[in-house]
Each structure stands twice: as structure tokens, then as C-alpha cells.
Amino acid sequence: MSTAMSAGSAESVAFPAQDDWWRDAVVYQIYPRSFADANGDGEGDIAGVIGKLDYLRELGVDAIWLSPFYPSPLADGGYDVADYRAIDPRFGTMEQFDELVARARELGIKVVIDIVPNHTSDQHEWFRAALASAPGSPERARYVFHRGKGEHGELPPTNWLSNFGGSAWEPCGDGWYYLHTFAKEQPDLNWDNPEVHEEFLGILRFWCGKGVDGFRIDVSHGLAKDLREPLRDRPDPTKQYPQAADGSDPMWDRDAVHDIYREWRELFNQYKPAKYAIGESWTPFNERVFQYAKQDELGAIFDFSLEKADWDRDAYRASIERTWKYAKTAETAPTWVLGNHDVPRIASRLGVPTGTDIETWVTSNGTNPPIDPASAARRARAAALVMLGLPGTAFIYQGEELGLPEDFDLLPEELQDPIWERRKHAFKGRDGCRVPLPWTGEKDKAFGFNDSGRAWLPQPDWFADYAESGQEGQDDSTLNLYRQAVAIRKRMVKHGADIDLEWLPDDVCGPDGFGWTLPSGMTVLTNFSSTRSIALPEHAAVLLESRCSGTVDRVLPETTVWYRRV
Incomplete structure (x- = not known):
């Protein structure tokens, strides 16, 4: 394969070439609730992150990405936001966030935060006002409300389905429904409404003013829906990704989404340096999806192809070739990722045979099919050097550098992921990769997560074998492998406009x-x-x-x- 990637764009709002620190960066994802708990209440917090910044500097990362820390009822792990301009008290205070940004800057670490623009929490003041208002009111116009089908509105308006199972339409009790692409506690915003545009531009300005360096955009291919009358059914509602390559799917990847991001890029480029942005899109990838990464839009897009690939030479090569090709077309750097807060950990997942249904495997507690844990761990370490040996932006999910496997020990009554109930217990969900991290071998101190021993998800006894403290002095530990890899990467794995992958x-x-x-x-x-x-x-x-x-x-x-x- 011999390709060259050109940086920048000729358009006036293109991402400034001098602000492209992210093109060969290593970004570390922090799921705050499970990273480090400074106050001992059993939930990670911002003070805990501050306390681990020296650890992250030693790991060698260029930036941290913080999953949501906003006030939230936690119906979906914080991705149901009740207030976009505040810190949830369980995570700390705005003053602590300011301290985090300042301390990270001192250490040369950028700060990227999550923005959730497709939906809010049902506890957001906008949605509470919408439910209290009449159909057709300005308050309801901020969301997607529609009258149901049938004589009395007893049927959902369309066949659209929620990503978490069941209909995407929730009845209001008066023949009207509201749209929720995910949990019913996450009502979708109406991006046909100019007020929604202005609100999110204001939210982005607020956090830019706080000194953040960039944003990860949740469900970046969603946002705009086709709300023209009559609403259209989807050809196959079970497919939760675009079913058209021309933007005509009524739920996903519509042209209007690109218009939104061009607005955002104009805002981001007003700052010096310009703000980084990367979209999350869990769809089958094609060239159209990569257009969100054009330099007059977000500038970067997640490609989860490598994360989804089976442990197979041809699958890995095809994934890398496709990502490289489409990134070049969009004039961006490729993005590489092996894991995150939504998928089983790679130190277990890479052990499954080709073609395994991952949801069935997770729900069987990793027994159907069984895996060889030692083989899976070797593959995970090998895959880490594949990812870190590729030019572009590399993302590490917290705990990957410890070789942490998936936790299958959680009991049904301990699960908190809404998917478990929404899928009627057909899929155990994502909690197994969200268990609080082990920093020491001290079980009575939640393995160093805090000093109280409390943890919002129970930690298994075997976490002691993966504790950061135990890996420090081991030259062959996964932690030291990552540290060496990141250090060598900084010297020898550089992205550039004329680079070839031979x-x-x-x-x-x-x-x-x-x-x-x-x-x-x-x-x-x-x-x-x-x-x-x-x-x-x-x-x-x-x-x-x-x-x-x-x-x-x-x-x-x-x-x-x-x-x-x-």
C-alpha cells in the first residue's frame, strides 16, 4: 500500500495546519466514574483524575479524553445530560475542573471532553418544560414530538427502533410520542430548530472558555432527522446505521449534520490554537461517513474498524487499508482505537473465534465460546503494537495499558447498564469494561481506587493481579510495554502530509x-x-x-x- 495524505483544506474555515497536534497524538480515554476516587464515596471524580496526571505523563500520552462528567441521573452512564454547563457534584466542582485543565497544561497534556448533542436527559430543564407544555408549543419544538398513528394515536409514528431495544418512540399519554434513539430517558433534540443550534454553540463557547483543547462528539452521525410530513418508516428498522449512501436515511447520516459541523468548525477556528473535534460514529464505514472529518467540519472521525476486526491477518490489513484510504480522501489523519467504554476489553475479546456473536458471548459470561485467557492477552499486547505502530491518532482506553480483561463476574442484580433491561436480558451490556480500575493490590481499599473500599461496581478478587503497583517493577509487564511503545512511537511513528505506509x-x-x-x-x-x-x-x-x-x-x-x- 502506498498512499500519501495531504493536510489542510482550501476552504476558508478549514482547520489551521499549525494546530494539528492531534495528527500523531496518543489520547487516553478516562471514564471518570471508574478511574480514581479521591473522596472515597465509591465513584471516581475529578480530584482522582488530578491525582493520576503524573501517572499519565509517565505513560507518555499527549491528551486525555474525559467521558461525561455533567449533572446526570445516570440512566445511561452520564450520556443523559441534565446540564451541559456544570459539573455533577458526585464528580466534583467547577473549580476542580479548572485545576485539572491547568495542571494538565503544566504537564503538556491536552484535555478533550465529551459533548452529547443528539439528546439530553429527560431531567433537563428543556425537556421538563416540554412535557409540561401543549403540543405545538415552542418548548416541545426543541425536541422531536409527533402524534401517534391510529384513531387515538395508540401506535408509534414510525417503525424507528431504539439502539437499546424496542421502539424509539415513547408515549406521552395523550396520543403524542417523543423520539429517543437510545434510552427513553434520553429524548432526541430537534436540530431543525435554530434554538438548538444556538444553545450548543453557546455550550461549546463555555467549555472553550474553560480552556479545553477539544471535543469528542457523541453519536456524531445522528442529530438531524427527516421530520417532513408524512414521517417515513425505515426499510429495515433493525439496522441501527445508515441504510442509504446518499444521506436519505430518515434517522442517520443526513446532509444537515454536515451543515451543523461546518458551523462548529467556524466557532472552533476562532480560538488560537483552533479546537480539536472528533466524531463518534459506530456505523459500517464508507467514504461518506469520513466526510465529517473534512477540515471544514469536525476535522477527525473515529473509525472503529480495527476495534471490530477479528484476530485475523486479512481482517486487520483490510481494516487498516480502508481507514487509511478514507482518511486520505477526507484530508485528515487516520484514527486508531482498540477499545472504549462501550465494548468488551481487548484482553478478553481478542480471544474469541472469528465470527463470534459478541453480545451472546458477553451474556454467557465469556463461556460461549470459551477462550484461552493467555492467548487473548498475548493477542491484546500484539494488537497494541499494531495500533501504536500506525501513523495517526491512537486512543487508549483506561486499563488497556494494564492488560485488564473483561469482568464477567458481575451478577445480574449488580448490572447498571440500561441495555440489560431494554434488551429483556438478551445482552448483559457494557458494565464489564467499566469496573473501577485496580491501582494497588489492596482489596480493602478497592484495589487503590480509593481508601474506603467502596466501588459503584464490585471489583473481582483477581483485579489484584493487574494492579498498576504490581506492574511497576516488572520489565515485561503490559504497563511497561505501553510506556516503551509510546516513547518509541514519539520518535519513529510520525504522521505527515507525504507519508507512505509501505x-x-x-x-x-x-x-x-x-x-x-x-x-x-x-x-x-x-x-x-x-x-x-x-x-x-x-x-x-x-x-x-x-x-x-x-x-x-x-x-x-x-x-x-x-x-x-x-
């Missing part, structure tokens, strides 16, 4: 491997086999090996090696 020939990789050589001379070579090794070329000096085995003449099974010719 794939290794088959006579180097064999039938089980793939890899590439970078302009710096560093080569990445991954062995996907579980049984066979791959010989390294002559005069190859190993820079880093995912197993930390000390092997210098071959790539062991389920291993990635970084090397250079000497």
Missing part, C-alpha cells in the same frame, strides 16, 4: 503475518499464527517485542515486533 512483501511475512515499514526506518511485523514463528530478516535490530521475551531472531506466535535494519 507494506512488507509476503516473503518477509509468510502466510501468517503482515507488517509495514515507516519513513523512519522502523518496521512493524505481526504474527497472527498461534503455533508458528516468523523469521526476522538478517540485520534486524529489535526495538520492542510485545511478549518482552528477549527473542531477537524471530517473531513468536501471537506477537508483534518493532525492528529496524542495521
Whole structure:
């Protein structure tokens, strides 16, 4: 593969080229509720994040991304926002947030925060006013209300379904319904309403004024809906992604969404440096979805292709080639990610056979099919060096650097993810990757999460084996592997306008491997086999090996090696 990516855009609102720190950054995602708890109430907080900034600096990250910390009833883990200009008291105060931004800046760490523009909480003052107002009122016009079908409005207006299961329409009790693409506690905003546009521009200005460096946009391909009468059904409502490549799906990826982000880019470029923005879109990727990453719109987009890929050489290569191609078309840097707060942890998930239904596997507590935990852990370490060896923006989800597996020990009565109930217990949900982190081996102190021993989700006893404190002195620990990888990446894995990704020939990789050589001379070579090794070329000096085995003449099974010719 030989491609070159050009930076910038000719349009007047394009992302300024000098403000592109993010193009080869390592960004660390923090799920605040589960990261570190300074006050001992069992829930992570901003003070806890501040206390771990030195740890993050030592890890080498360029930026942190904070999942929502706004006031919220937590019907969906904080993605149901009740007030976009405040800090939930369980997480701390605005003064502590200011301290976090200032301290991070001192350490050279950027701060990116989550914005949730598709929907609010049903406890947001706007929605409470809407429910208290009559149909057709200005208050209801901020959301998507519609009269139901049938003589008395007894049927939903369309066949649209919620991502969390069931109809996307919730009855108000008077023949009218409101739209919720996710939980019923998350009513969708009406982006046909200019008042909604102005409100979010104001919200973005507020946080820009607080010194944040960028924003991660939740459900970035949603927002605009086709509300023209009569409302249209979707051809296949069970598919929760765009069913049209021309923007004509009534729920997803409509042209009006691009107009919204062009407004936002004009705002972001008023700041020096310009603010970074990245969209979240969990859809099958095509060139159209990448247009959100054009430099006159958000500037970047998540591509979860690598995260979704099975542990398979061809699947990984196809994913990387596609991401690179579409990123080039949009004149942006590719984004690489292996995990986040919505999917099972890679140290378990990469152990499942190709074609496994992940929801069924999670709900079976990882037993259908069973996995080899040691093999899954090796693959996760190898995949980390694949991701960190790729030019572009790399995201690490908290705990990945500890090799933390998925927690399947949570009992049904302990689950808090709304998906469990909405799917009628058919999918256990996402709590297994959200359990508070283990920092020490002290079980009576919630493994270092706090000093009180309390945790909003129970931690399993085996968390002690993955504690940060226990990995510090181990040269072959996953934590030290990540630290070394990030340090080498900063020297040798650079994104640039003219960079080429030169794939290794088959006579180097064999039938089980793939890899590439970078302009710096560093080569990445991954062995996907579980049984066979791959010989390294002559005069190859190993820079880093995912197993930390000390092997210098071959790539062991389920291993990635970084090397250079000497």
C-alpha cells in the first residue's frame, strides 16, 4: 500500500495546519466514574483524575479524553445530560475542573471532553418544560414530538427502533410520542430548530472558555432527522446505521449534520490554537461517513474498524487499508482505537473465534465460546503494537495499558447498564469494561481506587493481579510495554502530509503475518499464527517485542515486533 495524505483544506474555515497536534497524538480515554476516587464515596471524580496526571505523563500520552462528567441521573452512564454547563457534584466542582485543565497544561497534556448533542436527559430543564407544555408549543419544538398513528394515536409514528431495544418512540399519554434513539430517558433534540443550534454553540463557547483543547462528539452521525410530513418508516428498522449512501436515511447520516459541523468548525477556528473535534460514529464505514472529518467540519472521525476486526491477518490489513484510504480522501489523519467504554476489553475479546456473536458471548459470561485467557492477552499486547505502530491518532482506553480483561463476574442484580433491561436480558451490556480500575493490590481499599473500599461496581478478587503497583517493577509487564511503545512511537511513528505506509512483501511475512515499514526506518511485523514463528530478516535490530521475551531472531506466535535494519 502506498498512499500519501495531504493536510489542510482550501476552504476558508478549514482547520489551521499549525494546530494539528492531534495528527500523531496518543489520547487516553478516562471514564471518570471508574478511574480514581479521591473522596472515597465509591465513584471516581475529578480530584482522582488530578491525582493520576503524573501517572499519565509517565505513560507518555499527549491528551486525555474525559467521558461525561455533567449533572446526570445516570440512566445511561452520564450520556443523559441534565446540564451541559456544570459539573455533577458526585464528580466534583467547577473549580476542580479548572485545576485539572491547568495542571494538565503544566504537564503538556491536552484535555478533550465529551459533548452529547443528539439528546439530553429527560431531567433537563428543556425537556421538563416540554412535557409540561401543549403540543405545538415552542418548548416541545426543541425536541422531536409527533402524534401517534391510529384513531387515538395508540401506535408509534414510525417503525424507528431504539439502539437499546424496542421502539424509539415513547408515549406521552395523550396520543403524542417523543423520539429517543437510545434510552427513553434520553429524548432526541430537534436540530431543525435554530434554538438548538444556538444553545450548543453557546455550550461549546463555555467549555472553550474553560480552556479545553477539544471535543469528542457523541453519536456524531445522528442529530438531524427527516421530520417532513408524512414521517417515513425505515426499510429495515433493525439496522441501527445508515441504510442509504446518499444521506436519505430518515434517522442517520443526513446532509444537515454536515451543515451543523461546518458551523462548529467556524466557532472552533476562532480560538488560537483552533479546537480539536472528533466524531463518534459506530456505523459500517464508507467514504461518506469520513466526510465529517473534512477540515471544514469536525476535522477527525473515529473509525472503529480495527476495534471490530477479528484476530485475523486479512481482517486487520483490510481494516487498516480502508481507514487509511478514507482518511486520505477526507484530508485528515487516520484514527486508531482498540477499545472504549462501550465494548468488551481487548484482553478478553481478542480471544474469541472469528465470527463470534459478541453480545451472546458477553451474556454467557465469556463461556460461549470459551477462550484461552493467555492467548487473548498475548493477542491484546500484539494488537497494541499494531495500533501504536500506525501513523495517526491512537486512543487508549483506561486499563488497556494494564492488560485488564473483561469482568464477567458481575451478577445480574449488580448490572447498571440500561441495555440489560431494554434488551429483556438478551445482552448483559457494557458494565464489564467499566469496573473501577485496580491501582494497588489492596482489596480493602478497592484495589487503590480509593481508601474506603467502596466501588459503584464490585471489583473481582483477581483485579489484584493487574494492579498498576504490581506492574511497576516488572520489565515485561503490559504497563511497561505501553510506556516503551509510546516513547518509541514519539520518535519513529510520525504522521505527515507525504507519508507512505509501505507494506512488507509476503516473503518477509509468510502466510501468517503482515507488517509495514515507516519513513523512519522502523518496521512493524505481526504474527497472527498461534503455533508458528516468523523469521526476522538478517540485520534486524529489535526495538520492542510485545511478549518482552528477549527473542531477537524471530517473531513468536501471537506477537508483534518493532525492528529496524542495521
